Amino acid sequence: MLWFVVVVGLVDVVRCNWENWWTYDGISGPAYWGLINPAWTMCNKGRRQSPIDLDPAFLNYDCKLENMSVDKQSVSARITNTGQSLVLRVEDGQLAINITGGPLAYKYQFQEMYFHWGEPGRPGAEHTVNHQQFPAEIQIYGFNTQLYSNLTVAREFPGGVVAISVLVKIKDSPLKKETSLAQIISHLPEVTYRGGSSRVGFISLADILPRTDDFITYEGSTTFPGCWETVTWIVFNKPVYISQHDIDAFRRLKQGDRHHEKAPLGNNLRPQQPLNNRALRTNIALPAQKDVQGECSDPSTLLTYQQNSWLNTVVSPAN
Known part of the structure; x- marks a missing residue:
């Protein structure tokens, strides 16, 4: 009887700690996510998985896509080194930062922000553009507040989640200290360890x-x-910039604790997934293609796209 009680206790411990069992490499890495937890089978069997490569050849102009709208107020948040990634979560009791417009039919509330980056000589963003890699990526998650109570519930259901991808480039000059991203980076020394x-x-x-x-x-x-597979992804057609000093601050973070540092926290990237005939829609168009009256132009007029020089944008219309 004692053996049975002990085994049940161990099962409960395992059930409660799945979040600590996965990594980005080895036998608990992405290839095994769908095997180590039956609730994660979509990781291996899903047909609408992320991240992907954004191939300009597959972009389709959708004249019905509105501009995005994001509330401008500020909130307090907490940034945590989980040992797998760096995650910022809005604290309870804050005013909602709503995300609407674009491809979204509902109102979504910002709740979490994930940071991805690579070690020197390695890619750092999960999404790419025409297979071009980037030093880092910021992913912003929000949940559908009109149907669900929080992100944990919403991600289980269709239309539950919006994810905004912000690709990151390196520049020489540092961020201004008063910017929100600079504030986040200034706290990285406090989350060096898991x-x-x-x-x-x-x-x-x-x-x-x-x-x-x-x-x-x-x-x-x-x-x-x-x-x-409940996420509407929105990838902005312009990068944000941080300095080499800033990316080095990310690279000093560790997977382990102070006594057992383990590997660097970076290289926290899931391999890219096949597109599987999904639509890649965009509101990027030539000025003549956008009607000032808000009506769609001739749908028979097709746009083709090409990768841009990254001075200002990701892709641009080729004709």
């Missing part, structure tokens, strides 16, 4: 996003277990 957590004082999501109305959108999944 379990480290720090309160970040008032940050504005609108301040972190690039200054553009152009985006690419597709239907996909979370890029972490359980790979729920």
Whole structure:
């Protein structure tokens, strides 16, 4: 009887700690996510998985896509080194930062932000553009507040989640200290090791996003277990910039604790997934293609796209 009680207790421990069992490499890495937890089978069997390569050849102009709208107020948040990734979560009791417009039919509330980056000589973003890699990526998750109570519930159901991808480039000059992204980076020394957590004082999501109305959108999944296929992805057509000093601050973070540092926290990337005939829609168009009266132009007129020089944008119309 004692043996039975002990075994039940161990099962309960395993059930309660799935979040600690996965990694980005080895036998608990992405190839095995769908095997180590039955609730994560979509990681191996799903057909609308993320991340993907955004191939300009597959972009389709959708004249019905509106501009995105993001509330501009600031919130307090907490940034945590989970040992798998760096995650920022809005603290309870904050005013909602709503995300609407674009491909979204509902109102979504910002709740989490994930940071991805690579070690020197390695890619750092999960999404690519025409297979071009980037040093880092910021992923912003929100949940459908009109149908669900929080992100944990919403990610289980269709239309539950929006994810905004912000690709990151390196520039010579440092960020201004008053920017929200600079505030987050200033707290990184406090979360060097697994379990480290720090309160970040008032940050504005609108301040972190690039200054553009152009985006690419597709239907996909979370890029972490359980790979729920309930996510509308929005990738802005412009990068944000941080300095080499800033990216080095990310690279000093560790997977382990102070006594057993383990590997660097970076290289926290899920391999890219096949598109599987999903639509890649965009509101990027030539000025003549956009009607000032708000009506769609001739749908028989097709646009083709090409990768841009990255001075200002990701892709641009080729004709």
